[in-house]
Amino acid sequence: xxxxxxxxxxxxxxxxxxxxxxxxxxxxxxxxxxxxxxxxxxxxxxxxxxxxxxxxxxxxxxxxxxxxxxxxxxxxxxxxxxxxxxxxxxxxxxxxxxxxxxxxxxxxxxxxxxxxxxxxxxxxxxxxxxxxxxxxxxxxxxxxxxxxxxxxxxxxxxxxxxxxxxxxxxxxxxxxxxxxxxxxxxxxxxxxxxxxxxxxxxxxxxxxxxxxxxxxxxxxxxxxxxxxxxxxxxxxxxxxxxxxxxxxxxxxxxxxxxxxxxxxxxxxxxxxxxxxxxxxxxxxxxxxxxxxxxxxxxxxxxxxxxxxxxxxxxxxxxxxxxxxxxxxxxxxxxxxxxxxxxxxxxxxxxxxxxxxxxxxxxxxxxxxxxxxxxxxxxxxxxxxxxxxxxxxxxxxxxxxxxxxxxxxxxxxxxxxxxxxxxxxxxxxxxxxxxxxxxxxxxxxxxxxxxxxx
Ligand code: PHE
Numbered sequence: 001x002x003x004x005x006x007x008x009x010x011x012x013x014x015x016x017x018x019x020x021x022x023x024x025x026x027x028x029x030x031x032x033x034x035x036x037x038x039x040x041x042x043x044x045x046x047x048x049x050x051x052x053x054x055x056x057x058x059x060x061x062x063x064x065x066x067x068x069x070x071x072x073x074x075x076x077x078x079x080x081x082x083x084x085x086x087x088x089x090x091x092x093x094x095x096x097x098x099x100x101x102x103x104x105x106x107x108x109x110x111x112x113x114x115x116x117x118x119x120x121x122x123x124x125x126x127x128x129x130x131x132x133x134x135x136x137x138x139x140x141x142x143x144x145x146x147x148x149x150x151x152x153x154x155x156x157x158x159x160x161x162x163x164x165x166x167x168x169x170x171x172x173x174x175x176x177x178x179x180x181x182x183x184x185x186x187x188x189x190x191x192x193x194x195x196x197x198x199x200x201x202x203x204x205x206x207x208x209x210x211x212x213x214x215x216x217x218x219x220x221x222x223x224x225x226x227x228x229x230x231x232x233x234x235x236x237x238x239x240x241x242x243x244x245x246x247x248x249x250x251x252x253x254x255x256x257x258x259x260x261x262x263x264x265x266x267x268x269x270x271x272x273x274x275x276x277x278x279x280x281x282x283x284x285x286x287x288x289x290x291x292x293x294x295x296x297x298x299x300x301x302x303x304x305x306x307x308x309x310x311x312x313x314x315x316x317x318x319x320x321x322x323x324x325x326x327x328x329x330x331x332x333x334x335x336x337x338x339x340x341x342x343x344x345x346x347x348x349x350x351x352x353x354x355x356x357x358x359x360x361x362x363x364x365x366x367x368x369x370x371x372x373x374x375x376x377x378x379x380x381x382x383x384x385x386x387x388x389x390x391x392x393x394x395x396x397x398x399x400x401x402x403x404x405x406x407x408x409x410x411x412x413x414x415x416x417x418x419x420x421x422x423x424x425x426x427x428x429x430x431x432x433x434x435x436x437x438x439x440x441x442x443x444x445x446x447x448x449x450x451x452x453x
Contacts, residue, residue, distance in 0.1 A: 009243060015172040016244045017253055019326070020065075022175040023236050024261040025182070026323030027110055028229035030268040030316050035289040036221060037269055042205045044213035046269075048222035053230065053258055056223070056440055059432040060232045060397050061254040062417075063404050068241025069248055070416050074333040075235035078242070084407050093403060096396035097235040097330035099388055101350060104327045105358040106384045108159060111324060112151035112362075113291060114317045116140060121309035126295040130280065133296045137288055142367045152362055153355070159324045160351040163332055164343060167243045171325055178318035182264075185315040189308065190267050193274035202273035206266065216447060223444050228389045229261055231326060233396030239330040251420035264319075275301075290316070328354070357384075391445070398441045405434035 011019055037045050071078035076094030083090040120126060120136075127133045140148060162170045193199050227233050241248070272294060279297035298309035328350065335346035364373030364380035373380045404413065410430065417426055 009167055011167065011172055011240070011244050013245065013248075015168075015176060016240065016248065017256060018175040018179045019171055019240050019322075020231075020237060020253065020257045021260045022179050022319075022322030023231045023240065023326030024229065024257055024323075025179075025264045026229075026231075026319050027107065027316075028225065028323075029261065029265040030319055031110065031287070031290050032225065033229065033265040034269050034272045035286055036225060037206065038285050038289060040218050040221060041210075041213050043207055043209045044211070045218050045222055046206050046266075047209050048214060048219055049226055050262065052223045052226040052440075053262055055432065056397075056437045057226045057230045057232065058254055058258045059429055059437055060227075060401060061230055061237060061258060062250055062429060063400050063433055064232065064235070064237035065241040065244075065248075065250045065254055066413065066416050067400070067404070068238040069244055069246065069250060070412075072242050074242070074337045075238050075330055076334055077338055078235075078238060079403065082408055082412070083403070084409055090403055090407065093396070093399040094235065094334070096233065096392065096399070097239070097334060099392040099396065100234045100236065100327040100330055101354055102357070102384055102392070103234070103388045104159070104324060104354045106361050106381055107320065107324050107327065108155045108354060108358050109148075109152055109362045109381065111155040111159075111317065111320045112148060112153075113140070114313055114320060115151045115154060116147065117291065117295070118310065118313045118317060120295075121298070121306065121313055124306055126299040126305075126309055128296055128299040130293065130296050133292050133299075134288070136295075137291045141365045142370075145363065145366050145368070148362055148366075149359065152358060155324075156351060156355045156358065158321065159328060160347050162321070162325050163328045164347045166343070167329075171329065174325065175322050178322050182315045182318045182322075185311045186264060186267050186271070189271045189312065189315075192308070193271045196274050196278050198278035199270070199274045201277045202270050205273055205277075206269050220444055220447055223440065224390050224394065227393045227397055229265065230258065231323070233393035233400070234327070235330045235396070236326045239333050240326060242333070247419065249420040250417060251425065279305075394441050394445055398438050398445075401433045401437040401441075405430070405438070 033049075067078050067082065068075075071081045073081060074094070075097045076091045079094045080088050080091040125136075127136065162174050164170065165173075193202070231237055241250075272290070275297040276289075276293055279300035280293055294312075295309065298305040298312070301308065331350050332343065332346050335341045335350070336343050341349075360373060361381040361384055363369040370379055375383060378386060413430070414423075414426055417429070421429065
């Protein structure tokens with residue numbers, strides 16, 4: 001009976017690694033990372049990002065994995081279960097999982113855009129001209145509300161359908177299929193870029209460090225992004241780890257996932273900038289990089305470009321879908337296991353919430369509704385991204401590190417991690433969780449709130 005339970009509810013070893021990588025590798029790597037590098041002047045940003053992934057990111061990845069693997073529960077119950085003296089107030093950290101619903105709102109809108117671009121590539125509708133390309137993107141966002149609503153609806157329905165099928169049949173199967181294809185497509189794109197003359201230029205853009213360019217803003221953005229890209233701070237990794245085999249090698253898996261996540265971000269950066277430098281003369285910066293500039297490069301490549309565009313947007317959709325399901329699952333696990341709500345009902349309730357707020361985020365980009373959906377300096381879409389990435393995820397991360405560093409007996413953690421870490425590595429990790437991660441993140445938040453001037 002137990003065996004059957006495990007078959008239905010637990011990840012296989014490779015399934016777990018691909019699911020966690022699938023969560024980590026997403027819009028953050030392929031859509032956000034390249035445009036942030038572009039905006040922050042290239043290599044300086046890359047350097048800080050790599051350092052934060054190594055110093056804080058991996059530690060927090062391990063932290064979420066160890067909590068989930070140990071408690072084997074939904075995120076709220078996890079914090080309750082393993083806190084010292086059962087201080088149940090910690091369960092409130094678990095509520096951070098619901099910030100996933102907010103991430104999913106704008107995430108599902110962007111997935112809708114990607115579907116639209118897959119169709120545009122298939123029908124060879126990408127343009128060489130930057131002006132036309134820009135018109136296509138902004139026309140879609142600002143005026144073509146109905147098409148956008150259609151693709152957004154498909155996106156939300158697909159995400160809900162996969163999560164509805166559960167850990168094994170839904171989430172694991174999707175990752176087993178999509179992640180290897182994603183890796184193959186990106187390796188193919190990388191090899192093709194290497195053969196192009198502008199590859200060297202892209203390489204220098206990403207890797208020639210200019211320390212003078214590192215200012216506090218670069219630091220801030222890079223640290224925030226390292227949380228987002230590694231899926232840290234809302235219990236996504238924790239929730240997946242609750243369904244991993246008890247004997248999972250946490251340290252090895254965390255390092256592998258961080259490596260794969262970074263590799264895909266760097267490969268995406270190299271590929272995109274090789275194409276941009278080679279086939280366009282003026283690159284649109286910002287969120288439009290992948291949807292405005294890159295399509296002009298594809299169009300300029302001729303027939304080969306059409307093929308590459310199709311593969312690129314399909315791979316991007318895979319990356320985003322495998323992340324999106326990991327953003328929804330924590331809330332569903334809480335609803336079904338802690339509050340005993342049926343899976344179908346839970347999906348319908350949370351799916352509806354995500355759909356409605358997502359719809360408003362979508363409308364906030366449109367001409368007709370932007371005015372009533374803009375608050376202060378940002379519209380709703382940008383607020384949702386900012387609120388979650390810059391504020392909620394870092395707060396979740398900090399809570400997790402303080403929890404493990406100060407409210408869970410060290411011996412318990414040492415026991416849990418002894419299988420995968422030597423004492424020395426454990427001590428380094430523990431130091432990072434107790435001091436580096438909280439101090440680093442508090443610094444970022446203070447800086448963001450403007451208190452540091
Ligand atoms: N890591 C995902 C990305 O890079 C986003 C994500 C954030 C997923 C938080 C889960 C939790 O796109």
